[in-house]
Amino acid sequence: MRLPLFLIAALLMIGAVTGTRAATPISACGTLIKTSGSYVVTKNLTIKKGQNPCIAVETNYVTIDLGGFTISCNGELGVDGVDDGQAVHDGVVVRGGTITGCDSGVFFRSNAALVDGLLTIGNRNGIRLFNPGLGDSVVNSISNDSSGNVFNNSTGIDVVCPSTLIDNTALGNAFKNLITDGVAGCASLNNLAP
Amino acid sequence: MKRALGISAALVFLSLATAVSAGPTAISACGKTITKTGSYTLTNNLAVKKGGGTCITISANNVTIDLGGYNINCNAVANANGIATSGLQSGITIRNGFVHDCFNGVDTYTSGATGAMIDEVLALNNSNTGIAVNEKSTVIHSIANGNTNFAGIFALCPSNILYNTAVNNLVTPPSIACPDSTTTCYNDIDWFDKGDGLCHFSCNAYDPNTQALIFGAGSLGSCP
Numbered sequence: 032m033r034l035p036l037f038l039i040a041a042l043l044m045i046g047a048v049t050g051t052r053a054a055t056p057i058s059a060c061g062t063l064i065k066t067s068g069s070y071v072v073t074k075n076l077t078i079k080k081g082q083n084p085c086i087a088v089e090t091n092y093v094t095i096d097l098g099g100f101t102i103s104c105n106g107e108l109g110v111d112g113v114d115d116g117q118a119v120h121d122g123v124v125v126r127g128g129t130i131t132g133c134d135s136g137v138f139f140r141s142n143a144a145l146v147d148g149l150l151t152i153g154n155r156n157g158i159r160l161f162n163p164g165l166g167d168s169v170v171n172s173i174s175n176d177s178s179g180n181v182f183n184n185s186t187g188i189d190v191v192c193p194s195t196l197i198d199n200t201a202l203g204n205a206f207k208n209l210i211t212d213g214v215a216g217c218a219s220l221n222n223l224a225p
Numbered sequence: 226m227k228r229a230l231g232i233s234a235a236l237v238f239l240s241l242a243t244a245v246s247a248g249p250t251a252i253s254a255c256g257k258t259i260t261k262t263g264s265y266t267l268t269n270n271l272a273v274k275k276g277g278g279t280c281i282t283i284s285a286n287n288v289t290i291d292l293g294g295y296n297i298n299c300n301a302v303a304n305a306n307g308i309a310t311s312g313l314q315s316g317i318t319i320r321n322g323f324v325h326d327c328f329n330g331v332d333t334y335t336s337g338a339t340g341a342m343i344d345e346v347l348a349l350n351n352s353n354t355g356i357a358v359n360e361k362s363t364v365i366h367s368i369a370n371g372n373t374n375f376a377g378i379f380a381l382c383p384s385n386i387l388y389n390t391a392v393n394n395l396v397t398p399p400s401i402a403c404p405d406s407t408t409t410c411y412n413d414i415d416w417f418d419k420g421d422g423l424c425h426f427s428c429n430a431y432d433p434n435t436q437a438l439i440f441g442a443g444s445l446g447s448c449p
Contacts, residue, residue, distance in 0.1 A: 054294055068270050069294030069322075092270075092323040092347075094294025121371075122323050122347050124294065143347050143368045143390075166390035170366050195390045197366075220388070 054096065060085035067092040072128060078104045084111035085133075088141070091121040097128020097149070104133035104154075112154070114138040119162065125149055135159050136174070139167070147171055151187075157201065160190040161212070167194040176203045186210055187224060192217040199224065249291065255280035258311075259288050266291040267322065273299040279306040280327075283338075286314050292322020292346070299327035301352065307331060310338035315361075320344040330355045330372070333362070334379060343367055354379050355394065364389055 054069035061082040064070060067090055076085055085102045086095060095113060102112045112130035115123065120141040129150040130136035136151030137158045142165040149172045151157035157174030160167040167190060174187035187201030189210040194217050201208035201224035209224035211217040249266040255273050259265060262285050273280050280297050281290065290308065299305040307324035309332040310317060317333055319341070324330035330348030333341040334357035341362040348355030348369045355369030357379040364384070369377030369391040377391030 067296055067298075067323075092296040092298075092325060092349075094322065096294060121349050122296070122325070122368075124345075124347070143349050143370050145345065145347060145366070145368055147345065147366065165370055166368060166392040168366065168368055168388075168390050170388065193390065193392050195388055197388045218388075218390075 054094070057086060057095070060102070063087045063089055064093050064095075065089050069094045069096070071096045072098045072100045072102075075100045076102045078102075078107055078110055078133075080107075083107070083109065084114045084138075086113045088113065088115045088120060088123050088139075089118070093120075093122070094124040094126075096126055097130075099128055101129040101131060102133070102136075103131050106132045107134070108155075109134050111135045111138045112151075115141050130154065143167065145170075149173075152176070156185050156189060157187045157204070158189070159186070160194060163191055165193075167191075168197070169194070169199055170197045171199070173200045174204070174208075175201065176205060190217065194218075196220075196222055198222070249289075252281065252290075255297070258282040258284055259290075260284050262287040264289045264291070267293045267295040267297075270295045271297045273297075273302045273305045273327075275300070275302065277302055277305060279309045281308045282311050283308065283314055283317055283333075284311040287316035288314070289318040289320075291320055292324075294322055296323035296325060297327070298325055299351075301326050304328050307348075307351070309333070310336045310341075312336050312338065314338040315340045318342040318344070319346055321346070323347045323349065324355075325349045325351065327351045328353050329357055330369070332357045334359050334381065348372065348377070355391070358384060360384055363387065369394065 054071040056073045057070050058073050060076045060078045078085055104110045104112060110133055112133040113125055117140045122143045123139060123141050124145045125137055126147040131152045133154045135156040136154040137146060140161050142162050144160050144167040146158055146169045151174045153176055158169055169188055185206040187204040187208045188199060191212045196219040199222045209222060249264040251268045252265050253268050255271045255277060271280055297307040299307060305327055306329045307327040308319055317338060319331055330351040331343060331346060339359045339361045341358045343356055343364040344366060346367045350371045352374055354375040355372040355377045356364055360381045362380060362384040364378055365387045367389045370393050372394045377394035378386060378389055380386050
């Protein structure tokens, strides 16, 4: 009986000393984010019938770290990997993983969206940031088609200006590799997107 | 024997706890003053309470704050900054999160601190300036939109202001100190509409209408 008490005490002490708390885990598609904060995907996620999108952002100031995992939409038409339901929120970050087989890998109308280190492969559209008039950024990302997948990308990266596009690769997309829509004012550098 | 085993187990866990504690120091509430060099990380969203001041004050050199993807919300409390230095500190890094509805989102400028690294900070809807730094600093991959009374990003030269997005801010004349010949303001979107029919820019920026890179500060035709 004493040993378990020691163990419990020690474990409690570890928690108290470190004091850290991980980001909120996401372990399945169909996740609705209604609270600002930091979220991390903890496994590969696959869309099940009736789910859309895999991860929905429904509030301001949200960071989603895919944790190196993959979101797969199984080629379901109209189903996005991560989107905001075309509502305009302030501040959303998506980074660090792969999205495949979706209608749009990422589709935001929100203000100040930042996409960093994201691979969107074999989606109908890779990364779409459609906020009218407020700035977004796509950096260090790849948005290519992928033969053998259900969709061929229509567009790799498609953004409304003003936005900043830096160090991205967008190749082999059926319609265009990179589009800057609407008014001018996008900053674009070191993109491989002929 | 059982007692000895119990003590041994506790000692093992204590040493584990000590080893784990070598990680970043957690910050879980506003009102924090950092007085020791080191690495700090947010463990949740932080909010300034009514009557509160700056959420995190840095009073030591060589401090890294990882916002952990969380946000600092100053709730529009008067003169409350999200993160600010208190003096002439150097070696400050702030990264990976949001600072919003503050007076200044991140301010290492006012106290005179130099050499700050601001990386992937989204400073939105602050009432004065989104991100303000002194010379020898880098601001990279950040977004500073909707900072209503001054600049999205304010930097003294020489600094590197790289690959940021800053729109829908207001800069009251005179404009920011950038650029001079020793500062790189490169591939930033940095323009703002003051409501006077002109599109102003405060640092080397892309012309919002032609996409040509403009050097210097000034104004041109209306913003899109």
